[in-house]
Amino acid sequence: xxxxxxxxxxxxxxxxxxxxxxxxxxxxxxxxxxxxxxxxxxxxxxxxxxxxxxxxxxxxxxxxxxxxxxxxxxxxxxxxxxxxxxxxxxxxxxxxxxxxxxxxxxxxxxxxx
Amino acid sequence: xxxxxxxxxxxxxxxxxxxxxxxxxxxxxxxxxxxxxxxxxxxxxxxxxxxxxxxxxxxxxxxxxxxxxxxxxxxxxxxxxxxxxxxxxxxxxxxxxxxxxxxxxxxxxxxxx
Numbered sequence: 001x002x003x004x005x006x007x008x009x010x011x012x013x014x015x016x017x018x019x020x021x022x023x024x025x026x027x028x029x030x031x032x033x034x035x036x037x038x039x040x041x042x043x044x045x046x047x048x049x050x051x052x053x054x055x056x057x058x059x060x061x062x063x064x065x066x067x068x069x070x071x072x073x074x075x076x077x078x079x080x081x082x083x084x085x086x087x088x089x090x091x092x093x094x095x096x097x098x099x100x101x102x103x104x105x106x107x108x109x110x111x112x113x
Numbered sequence: 114x115x116x117x118x119x120x121x122x123x124x125x126x127x128x129x130x131x132x133x134x135x136x137x138x139x140x141x142x143x144x145x146x147x148x149x150x151x152x153x154x155x156x157x158x159x160x161x162x163x164x165x166x167x168x169x170x171x172x173x174x175x176x177x178x179x180x181x182x183x184x185x186x187x188x189x190x191x192x193x194x195x196x197x198x199x200x201x202x203x204x205x206x207x208x209x210x211x212x213x214x215x216x217x218x219x220x221x222x223x224x225x226x
Contacts, residue, residue: 099146099169
């Protein structure tokens with residue numbers, strides 16, 4: 001089955017700086033890679049996703065890059081703000097839908113004021 | 114409904130007791146998932162329902178865990194003879210078939226004492 005590794009487990013950055021979270025996956029058949037943000041006491045919420053037919057996707061301050069050859073994908077957050085503080089999870093699946101998602105262990109992002 | 118609803122939000126139970134957790138998915142979502150999230154850990158897949166198909170139970174950790182779903186609506190996760198290691202947040206999510214985004218509820222925090 002799929003195995004997703006996520007690094008780092010904790011990331012502390014100064015407000016305004018960029019943050020990068022990296023994930024690797026094992027199953028070359030995986031073709032859908034979402035990123036979820038989980039705030040304290042809440043369920044995870046999708047913030048951006050990418051399919052295997054593109055290498056990069058951007059939505060305002062958030063971007064995701066995918067390297068299928070190396071089987072890794074990354075989340076980039078620019079101009080970080082205090083409200084970006086949360087736990088971020090990457091995931092991968094070889095299905096069209098959300099079934100079969102394998103999640104990474106999460107990254108606790110801390111934005112220092 | 115407006116989102117995925119889970120109840121109760123918190124549950125404290127004595128070791129050895131049975132518990133039942135409830136999930137109301139978003140109306141029209143045929144896919145429903147249960148995940149377990151231990152403190153500071155990632156999301157552990159438990160079970161997946163898709164329409165009238167047989168559920169994917171491959172993630173259930175033991176025969177003490179079971180889940181049911183009535184048609185394409187409410188689901189209940191039952192844990193029998195609870196153990197302290199069952200303490201975790203249990204998250205439910207739903208999605209439309211072929212759609213990548215899974216919408217999560219706020220979770221049920223289960224504490225076994």
